[in-house]
Amino acid sequence: MAQLARRPFPEAEYQDRLRETQHRMEERGLDVLLVTDPANMYYLSGYDAYSFYVPQILIVTPDQQQPVWVGREQDLTCAVETTWLDRENIVLYSDDYVDSELHPMQLVADMVTDWGEASKTIGVEMDAYYLSARAYHELRNALPDATLEDTTKLVNEVRMVKSDREVEYHRQAARISERAMEVGIETIEPGVRECDAAAAVHEALYAGTEETGGEYPAIPPLMPSGEGTGSPHLTWTADEYERGEPVILELAGVVNRYHSPLTRTIFLGEPPEEARRASNVIVNGLDAALEAVEPGVTCEEVEMAWREEIAGTMVEKESRIGYSTGIGYPPSWVEKTASIRPGDETVLQPNMVFHMIPGVWFDDYGIEISESFLVTEDGAEVLADIPRELIVKE
């Protein structure tokens, strides 16, 4: 039988992450932290399965040696095999708690009460995916004396500066992004159905490289065409591509849940002059922003470099041209911490990873070109190596 060796980090790395999280809890006076975002749960425990459609909660306290994972009975093996937790720190609920009047947050409240923490200060990720309003209310009702604090970004902020091992996974993911982009550029042709191009791009994303297989991304490839390029979040249809239309392809290779997003715009035939000019402005702006990246610079200063470069051109200023990225589960690979936009004073540090994705939209089409980059002592290391230009297919 295939070995289940899905833990991509040594135990010591998980312990470092836990300690840093506990340190931040102490700074904020938190006695308990409830983690529900699947990306944060993966970061701290290693838990990795497509089971986040039912409630799952990781409980962190300041002095514990391991967090406690609470999930569904049938996901026990997932927890045993993918986490570094001892069996005693895996707590299960039965299917009676699924789509039911019973709710797993009631069990969490009981555990917190048993530990003598019922009237303490508890951090809850109020704006995380998969913490429903109901889950919050079940907790609130079961722990009326607790002080609940919003800790939506606490673990996300710990995740921002990557370890060298995490950086290596980003680089491996970028190899997959390159391959999938090359397949997309090759396959997208007049007369080809969009779904067949999507099939080829996915094949490349999952076959990965000889070194690493690919994983499902938090967002499927977005590949709007024609007028659809005005809508950055469309996927694909069963229509055939037509000569004369643009196609945007935004995708991300994924290794051990680390994403390296990449976007190019492909023109099927000779593009209008304004499309070429706009693409040049975007590329020049991207180049200028990447040039501005170095440790100690703030996110808004990087955005300013973009804005100054494009000033006076046809391209209008965007309010946000990028964001930090890393671990992702559906529906997003955005870390929700730093944004490359005016007012964001986050200071760049080595081993942060960002996706910078400016675009321009005309009345009936749009153009986007993006890069993921690593912050190094020497500036930005662009992760993927695909020509940074409007791709024109004659």
Added chain:
Amino acid sequence: MAQLARRPFPEAEYQDRLRETQHRMEERGLDVLLVTDPANMYYLSGYDAYSFYVPQILIVTPDQQQPVWVGREQDLTCAVETTWLDRENIVLYSDDYVDSELHPMQLVADMVTDWGEASKTIGVEMDAYYLSARAYHELRNALPDATLEDTTKLVNEVRMVKSDREVEYHRQAARISERAMEVGIETIEPGVRECDAAAAVHEALYAGTEETGGEYPAIPPLMPSGEGTGSPHLTWTADEYERGEPVILELAGVVNRYHSPLTRTIFLGEPPEEARRASNVIVNGLDAALEAVEPGVTCEEVEMAWREEIAGTMVEKESRIGYSTGIGYPPSWVEKTASIRPGDETVLQPNMVFHMIPGVWFDDYGIEISESFLVTEDGAEVLADIPRELIVKE
């Protein structure tokens, strides 16, 4: 340019859905309904884009001709092209509201206040995906005089009985499920990397059929192998399949967001005798449960037919062997209404669709075999046509 004709239903069908929803609102005394579940939003408005990682809200009132969609500025074209709503019923917020102190629910509260509904009864999907605890609190704080009611299942329940057009999409999706399953059975072999099999299965899922292209499923193919088959929610690794191990393949073809899930277990080599016996029990139990399906029968009666069939065998009773299905977005294709389990008294009606997925787990592996079926006047119509048995590859 490719035509954007992504509305798979005539306007009259959307109007019927809206009227039925408004009817149920009146029965419950609701003045406003806020819909955040992407599946419910798609059902009522047609909105279809991978943008649900930012807040989106569909506002329904009892007497309106169209609902109002509230979303991000850059998703305007998605809304214009995929919904049946007039431009005036599409309300946008700027990127200042994204990952920020500002929250779109504040705009929704302002609109509700302008309409004179600030102290009325408002339905909120408390347990829906993508309504965060924070979104709820922003609404609660901005409308202190409103009565908020939990309407998590209101639209889901309207969705349960499909129209003939929806049924047709389920059938088309089942053609894709069959094709992807055949590719999986063909590709999964000792020495093949799991990620390469995943690549081939995805290729089939998206290429679809000549008639229809395939779309991204709410859950990627789950394909645990070996000991991993004890964990139904694992996806795939980069390991090679080994002779002698089982592989579970659970997947769903998707057409216009309608899912037809299908599961088979593949044994690479001669299975242990207990695996063959367990598979026979599962198949007999599935047959018996499918035989019990007819309009007027309850979900728990269907489960009882399964339970009686497997009584006295090696297979233990499951608490839930199926659920209604239909439209899906990540993270789930479960409709969250009827479950095939003891205590569920939902009465089957023609044009309901269910996914029945019993399984059995031994110490170090598991077996699952599933079918999606339509309730018809004549009983269950099984949607996919793949041999209902343990697939043994010599």
